[in-house]
Amino acid sequence: MKVFNLTFVRSLSHVCSLKPYKDTKWLMPNGNPTGIYVYNCIANQRVPVILNDPHIATWYSCGPTVYESAHIGHASCYVKLDIIQRILKSFFNIKIVSAMGITDIDDKIIKKGLESKTHFTNIAKQYEHEFWLDMASLNVAKPLIITRVSEHINSIEKFIQRLIDNNMAYVSKNGSVYFDTDKFSNYGKLQKMQDSGEPSDDEKRNKMDFALWKSHKPEEPYWDTPWGKGRPGWHIECSAMVSKVFGSQLDIHAGGVDLQFPHHENEEAQSCAYHNIRQWANYWIHVGHLNVIGDTKMSKSLQNTISIPDLLKSYNADTFRMACLLTNYRYSMEFSNQLMETAESVLNKFKFFITDATIYINNNATSVSAVYSDHILKNLQKTEEANFEALKVDFDTATCINNLLTLLSDTNKIIKSDPCEYCPVPVTLIVEYIVDILTKFGLKLQESEDTVLSNAMINTIVEFRHSVRLNAISSKNYELLSACDIVRDKMKSMKVQINDSHKTPSWVITK
Structure with a gap:
């Protein structure tokens, strides 16, 4: 040194x-x-x-x-x-x-x-x-x-x-x-x-x-x-x-x-x-x-x-x-609730992605063999280069965040594809890159300490709701689906936002 x-x-x-x-x-x-x-x-x-x-x-x-x-x-x-x-x-x-x-x-x-x-x-x-x-x-x-x-x-x-x-x-x-x-x-x-x-x-x-x-x-x-x-x-x-x-x-x-x-x-x-x-x-x-x-x-x-x-x-x-x-x-x-809600929404997109990608990477149930996707790796490389150039030109962080969201969206298409294309190595590199760059910007990406429920209890509730919801969808039980929505909204009011867009349930702490 x-x-x-x-x-x-x-x-x-x-x-x-x-x-x-x-x-x-x-x-x-x-x-x-x-x-x-x-x-x-x-x-x-x-x-x-x-x-x-x-x-x-x-x-x-x-x-x-x-x-x-x-x-x-x-x-x-x-x-x-x-x-x-x-x-x-x-x-x-x-x-x-x-x-x-x-x-x-x-x-x-x-x-x-x-x-x-x-x-x-x-x-x-x-x-x-x-x-x-x-x-x-x-x-x-x-x-x-x-x-x-x-x-x-x-x-x-x-x-x-x-x-x-x-x-x-x-x-x-x-x-x-x-x-x-x-x-x-x-x-x-x-x-x-x-x-x-x-x-x-x-x-x-x-x-x-x-x-x-x-x-x-x-x-x-x-x-x-x-x-x-x-x-x-x-x-x-x-x-x-x-x-x-x-x-x-x-x-x-x-x-x-x-x-x-x-x-x-x-x-x-x-x-x-x-x-x-x-x-x-x-x-x-x-x-x-x-x-x-x-x-x-x-x-x-x-x-x-x-x-x-x-x-x-x-x-x-x-x-x-x-x-x-x-x-x-x-x-x-211009400070407003709309600005803060937009910022929170973007932050939650990253949190959801990190959670979903981690589940995807550690998916032991898949019968599909892993592949090494050049397409995903090229997207990652392009994003890294574009972000470095943006930061060189008067510290353009807004462009960096937008580039990360594009990378996230493209990777989500792979994670949520059916049948699933299993690419754990490049997805891992993308998660590490996103976490690294956001952390370097000074984001902690930590859950709020004031949450009343422990992670274990939240996991239990979310997984139970997910099972009930899948059964309700299968049997077309709309009353039970409505009850699942009520649980989702109640959890959101307690600063726990549930993501139903993946086969495996995920959640993040908000605000």
């Missing part, structure tokens, strides 16, 4: 030279092409992913501002980013050195602390703890490195001081510090320049200038600096923490699309100015919003949120992750 350290990773960035990409402001790194193409908001097109080391990528995600509970809008962002990281690691053999920033000093946290007469640090710790529990419940891998603003005040102060010394920032009369956007010619790189910005005041030279440091207000926490008492602005926090961990260049910076401007724009500007470089983050990955019906963004301010524990009362983590896999990470996803 290759051993590396962050000093080595950091030093590689100085070897990598940059060149313009098709007359845009994005600069293509010199290094090792991975074969992956990802959409880049600066180039406004897909661009090749090139790394200094073809098997190591530095990755920073903007984490939560911990003043309230996370909701499923946050969940969709972090689940989709988790899927992308898993793809890079599992399919392309890229080690991800991941970091996430936690904003634990912020206006909203301070306000909540004052209103509840609780120290702001306790507010932040409470909601950060809750956030990690929520992420674990969704099977989102925890980053290797966690940076908290409260633990990096010294780094932030030094970062700001260098910008002041380099004449890229100025101290206002009240002791606040602003980044001077007029001094940075590439401001507006990530998003077309807008006539907007942080609220104007008499302290700012330009409307687009943004606060690096906010002067002290009564009753608010503060830190002493050479330019006065106060606390850091939001944008400077990520830049300082990333620079502390990864140095002067970062491979991938990720977050929600709402952070593209002004947060990520400001990060890129102040980081380039600080390090005196042309490009700080080589790749920006932005996840689309989770909308409620009517194309409205789910947000705390609109009071239209659903908490993660509330979601998991109705649907399990695999179902939510499948919904994320069925949509493109870059675009908005």
Whole structure:
């Protein structure tokens, strides 16, 4: 196993030279092409992913501002980013050195602390703890490195001081510090320049200038600096923490699309100015919003949120992750019961197939000799190749799922053919492939732990019902068939879905 350290990773960035990409402001790194193409908001097109080391990528995600509970809008962002990281690691053999920033000093946290007469640090710790529990419940891998603003005040102060010394920032009369956007010619790189910005005041030279440091207000926490008492602005926090961990260049910076401007724009500007470089983050990955019906963004301010524990009362983590896999990470996803039911239906198709295929593979009653079907193996090979290509083009998981469903459907025709064509070897390989790829996407494919009946008892009921149903079909006893349907529906209400489409009964746990 290759051993590396962050000093080595950091030093590689100085070897990598940059060149313009098709007359845009994005600069293509010199290094090792991975074969992956990802959409880049600066180039406004897909661009090749090139790394200094073809098997190591530095990755920073903007984490939560911990003043309230996370909701499923946050969940969709972090689940989709988790899927992308898993793809890079599992399919392309890229080690991800991941970091996430936690904003634990912020206006909203301070306000909540004052209103509840609780120290702001306790507010932040409470909601950060809750956030990690929520992420674990969704099977989102925890980053290797966690940076908290409260633990990096010294780094932030030094970062700001260098910008002041380099004449890229100025101290206002009240002791606040602003980044001077007029001094940075590439401001507006990530998003077309807008006539907007942080609220104007008499302290700012330009409307687009943004606060690096906010002067002290009564009753608010503060830190002493050479330019006065106060606390850091939001944008400077990520830049300082990333620079502390990864140095002067970062491979991938990720977050929600709402952070593209002004947060990520400001990060890129102040980081380039600080390090005196042309490009700080080589790749920006932005996840689309989770909308409620009517194309409205789910947000705390609109009071239209659903908490993660509330979601998991109705649907399990695999179902939510499948919904994320069925949509493109870059675009908005409209949350609805219909979306979740579709995701659950797709998930159940895979569960039923795995169960049916396992029964088929272990069929001791068949008198047919096994055959080695080239047709099935070719379908498997085509699917493997098509899925790998789809993942190389901006992590197209929706196409992968559709390809798997096609493979599943074609294989089901063999499994359920009459007379049965017995092909245990290729069917086994297909089951292993489907389980492998879904597991690599982060699905657990496990039954719910809250089911009341044990597997043995469910098997007994399902097999008994199956025998009764076959006799009812044979004798055309419609009253008995109706009773079997009632048992099926009752079992479904208890989260056990029965599949009658095969000679041998099968069942899966739902939701």
